[in-house]
Amino acid sequence: MKLSAQLAAFAARLGHDFADPALLVRAVTHASMSSVYRDDNQRLEFLGDRVLGLVIAEALLQADPRAAEGLLAPRYNALVRRETCAAVARAIDIGEVLKLGRSEMQSGGRRKEALLADAMEAVIAAVYYDAGYDAARRVIMRHWAPLVGSVAADARDAKTALQEWAQARGAPPPVYTEVARSGPDHQPVFTIRVTLADGAFAEATAGAKRQAEQAAAQALLERVGP
Incomplete structure (x- = not known):
């Protein structure tokens, strides 16, 4: 062949x-x-x-x-x-x-x-x-x-890092919600919101849910600090 x-x-x-x-x-x-x-x-x-x-x-x-x-x-x-x-x-x-x-x-x-x-x-x-x-x-x-x-010395993905941040403070895990979806069926775009128990939240948009979740988690981490 x-x-x-x-x-x-x-x-x-x-x-x-x-x-x-x-x-x-x-x-x-x-x-x-x-x-x-x-x-x-x-x-x-x-x-x-x-x-x-x-x-x-x-x-x-x-x-x-x-x-x-x-x-x-x-x-x-x-x-x-x-x-x-x-x-x-x-x-x-x-x-x-x-x-x-x-x-x-x-x-x-x-x-x-x-x-x-x-x-x-x-x-x-x-x-x-x-x-x-x-x-x-x-x-x-x-x-x-x-x-x-x-690869970063601490290469935890943002979702893991945010969950560990919440657990360290005795809070429940973050909640991820799809708040919008646009684009054609073969190429959708998702907007995801991640929310902490105290009401703090962040949103991100990407072509895959997992990517949007990671981006939202990263944005919230940057907002709430170390």
Whole structure:
């Protein structure tokens, strides 16, 4: 099997020459194509998530040999979470090579954060199956090394930090409410409000609920102080 010119260009951006090109084709095939392709990328995504986790955990230990687990865990979570995987996927244009069914194509699947993140993990697993752990590690570090080097010493996400802020003061957890939704169905925009027990609140708008929640939490953290 020979890769199409588009997939060959993607493999070059990824940094891996596939001995078995069919693995890459499977990795970029979404479940919505099941009527055309027998294999989609769901099982590869499951494995790729674990391979990514191991490589990142190892990289963090090597980057900061003295860091305690309590500091390593939030850094790890920041590097393997969906948003980060999707950001790496966008940087190497996975979206343009995804094989999607018509419904996903029409709903903007090439831009969906979840699809991009899942495909990134599936591609990692494809490299692992194709050439082993060392090859997968090389690919991951090619794209994640700058992130490992720049991840904050305290990399807790804003929602976690805000919840811990409230708990430290004996208050109940913050409440997140969707206050507005706009835009077409395939590209919605959400406005989320986060409220503390004392009535303090902040709002943020983003193209995904999770992003809007994080932005609202960050805004409220900046408002209430350390």
